Amino acid sequence: MADSTVRSTTRVAGFEDPELDFQLLRQLGSAAYGGASVGECLAAAARIREAGPHSWTDVFAELADQQRTNAQQLSAAGHRLGARDRYLHAANSYRAAEYFSPFGTDRHVELGLASRAAFLAAMAENRTEIEEFWLSWRGQRLPGYWFTPQSDGGRGPTLVVTSGFDGTLEETYFQIGVAALERGWRVLQICGPGQMDTARTESTTSFVPDTESWVSAWIDIALDRPEVDPDRLALLGISFGGYFVLRAAAHEPRIRAVVANSPVVDLRAYLVSFLAGMGGDPEQVLTPEEDFSLDDIDQIPDAEMPPTVKEMSRSLIRRFGQTTFLNTFHYLREFNVDPASITCPALALVGSGEGGEPIRQYEEFAERSGGPVTRRMFTTAEGADTHCQLGNLTLSNAVTLDWLDDVLNR
Incomplete structure (x- = not known):
């Protein structure tokens, strides 16, 4: 074989487990906007x-450690763009x-804070106009990032x-932030209680049903900036x-257009649908x-509850600030919104491969909304049937940002 010629020893292969396969696709999809190297992702998958x-x-x-070290070496050598790219991969x-x-x-x-640090290092190498925010809300600090497009010429769309x-926040930059900035949008990426970024510094944070309480506080920050056009x-x-x-759009008249990818009007029903293979509604x-x-x-035998289900259950209970599994699903009854109360223009996005419940809620929102709704279902043939179109972010962003440009009359 010493004298043979082959194209590569890398193989495009994922996992039998659908969750692992989705998470790999999630990572691969971010390569479109600088979030990953395809070859490194496939090499990691082979090791796993x-x-x-x-071992994931x-x-x-x-x-990530290797990518961060590479970024540091490039930065020390004065190769700023190379350092930026590798810091983004590391993040x-x-x-x-x-x-x-x-x-x-x-x-x-530790891993979450390392992701944040690598991302901010990338922004420094790129000299991107970014500001870090920490919003004080009910005794917690909610993190956010403000980005300004390079072509900023005063007031504009946000x-x-x-x-x-x-x-x-870092992943959101790859999913929509880069594409929006390229089109001249000012971008404010925000977090609320219970979300991953907030949990990095607020150990007791948990989701709340009244999301308008923190989204409106972030909108206050946006509208305080002179470069933001409120219309x-x-x-x-x-x-x-x-x-x-x-939920925020139902209570916040300052929102001129809303994009839901995907529309969730009953969070409890959405979560229960994930448990269909385990008997249904707890x-x-x-x-x-x-x-x-x-x-x-941890006292429940693995034969009765597999480790993956244990971790999912633990996360749900903690993330919703409850004490037991049943209490969590009782509390989730508060997480709903009446589509008729939303009157601003809306774009509803969903993937055809997301399953029956997401598509049902997508259709319910579109049919019952109090304002005009544009629907878009992405397909397998488009490579975008996945949750949030992670397999084809460029198509998803083209649909989203073209719609926003049209609706807000840029």
């Missing part, structure tokens, strides 16, 4: 297949490692963006952020005697 799913966090953390690799690290542990926080259950202020939510922004299939708390989870 060999070592087992439990360690593999991506090691990759997103740390985010990938953070995803499967148990929520709230020291390792989880996009306020939030992610959802497990997205981060061209849009709000966009990614994943669970679809609920956050629709309040219907579990008795009070079968309920369990955070302290009980």
